[in-house]
Amino acid sequence: ETGVTQTPRHLVMGMTNKKSLKCEQHLGHNAMYWYKQSAKKPLELMFVYSLEERVENNSVPSRFSPECPNSSHLFLHLHTLQPEDSALYLCASSQDGRGGSNQPQHFGDGTRLSIL
Amino acid sequence: DQQVKQNSPSLSVQEGRISILNCDYTNSMFDYFLWYKKYPAEGPTFLISISSIKDKNEDGRFTVFLNKSAKHLSLHIVPSQPGDSAVYFCAARSGGSYIPTFGRGTSLIVHP
Numbered sequence: 001e002t003g004v005t006q007t008p009r010h011l012v013m014g015m016t017n018k019k020s021l022k023c024e025q026h027l028g029h030n031a032m033y034w035y036k037q038s039a040k041k042p043l044e045l046m047f048v049y050s051l052e053e054r055v056e057n058n059s060v061p062s063r064f065s066p067e068c069p070n071s072s073h074l075f076l077h078l079h080t081l082q083p084e085d086s087a088l089y090l091c092a093s094s095q096d097g098r099g100g101s102n103q104p105q106h107f108g109d110g111t112r113l114s115i116l
Numbered sequence: 117d118q119q120v121k122q123n124s125p126s127l128s129v130q131e132g133r134i135s136i137l138n139c140d141y142t143n144s145m146f147d148y149f150l151w152y153k154k155y156p157a158e159g160p161t162f163l164i165s166i167s168s169i170k171d172k173n174e175d176g177r178f179t180v181f182l183n184k185s186a187k188h189l190s191l192h193i194v195p196s197q198p199g200d201s202a203v204y205f206c207a208a209r210s211g212g213s214y215i216p217t218f219g220r221g222t223s224l225i226v227h228p
Contacts, residue, residue, distance in 0.1 A: 004159070031214065040125070042118065043160075043205065043218040056215065090159055096214045104150055105216065107159030 003027065006091050006108035013081065014116050021076040021111045023091030031096040032074040033105065034066060037088040049074060050096045078113075086115045119143045120208050122219035129226050135193040137222050139206030142187065146208040150216060151180060151191050154203045163204075164191070196226045 004025045013019050025032065034046040048056035049068040063085075065077040074091055092105040121140045129135045139149075147168040152160035166173040166180045166189065173180050179192045193200055203223045207216035 006159075033215075040220065042120070042220045045215065048215055092159075094214065103214075104152075104162035104165060107152075107161065109157065109159045 004091060004093055004106050004108035006089075006111050008111055009109065010112045010114075012114045012116060013078070015081060015083075017081075018077070018079040020078065021089055021091075021113075023074040023076075023108055025072055025074075025091075025093040025106070027093055027106055029093035029095055029106070030071055031094050032068060032071075033092040033094075034064075034074065034076050035090040035092065037090055037110070043090070047076075081113075081115045083115050086113055088112050117142075118219070119146075120206055120217050120219040122204075122206055122222045124222050125220070126223040126225070129196045129224065131198055131226055131228050132195045135191075135196045135200065135224055135226065137191040137193075137204050137206075137224065139189045139191075139219055140187060141189075141208050143208070143210065143217075144187070145210040145212070146217075147211050148209050149180070149182060149189050150207045150209075151178075152205040152207060152218075153200075154205065154221070160205055193224075196224075198226050198228050200224060201226050 007022045031050045036044045046060045047066040052068050067075040088110045090110045091108045094105040095103040150165040151163045153163045154160040164175050164178050166182050182189045203221040205221045206219040209216040
């Protein structure tokens with residue numbers, strides 16, 4: 001299996017539930033990202049992990065909690081979400097470019113999250 | 117304040133004609149630019165990129181032009197095909213960061 005895989009593809013949850021989104025990459029990349037895509041908005045960067053260390057957290061509410069146990073896996077733990085959190089959540093990976101190379105990000109197909 | 121702007125939310129083109137998607141940026145530190153294509157129910161896929169040391173990069177039917185003085189880039193698709201119908205995202209990043217900034221996207225529809 002190659003590329004970036006996200007599970008589940010669709011998730012419906014109540015505001016009091018706890019769930020997790022999973023992302024797995026088989027590209028040998030050392031950086032992984034979570035993005036949120038809402039209708040008619042730019043891709044919003046949420047978190048960045050490089051070499052399993054969180055390097056960016058874009059003022060994301062604490063009800064979103066990322067976890068990167070190794071360079072191939074990334075999780076987004078969700079709890080007590082709000083209706084406005086309904087969106088497409090995209091995972092991406094890349095080489096972090098510290099060697100000077102310009103490498104694009106590779107995206108998964110996303111998890112469509114609906115909060116009831 | 118958006119640093120990467122795609123001011124046209126949608127574009128409609130006849131099959132076989134040229135599609136031109138535009139992107140403007142405000143950060144003069146940006147030195148690498150990318151275009152991604154996104155189909156419904158799929159993640160964005162990388163299409164083509166350009167470094168600020170160039171003003172043109174071509175890959176098959178896709179050409180990206182960069183005008184640094186105007187802080188403007190454009191993606192040309194010629195000839196356009198119905199399979200090109202998708203949302204196109206412009207992205208930019210600076211040498212000090214490997215993390216890109218994305219525009220809102222432009223939805224391209226190519227009519228048969």
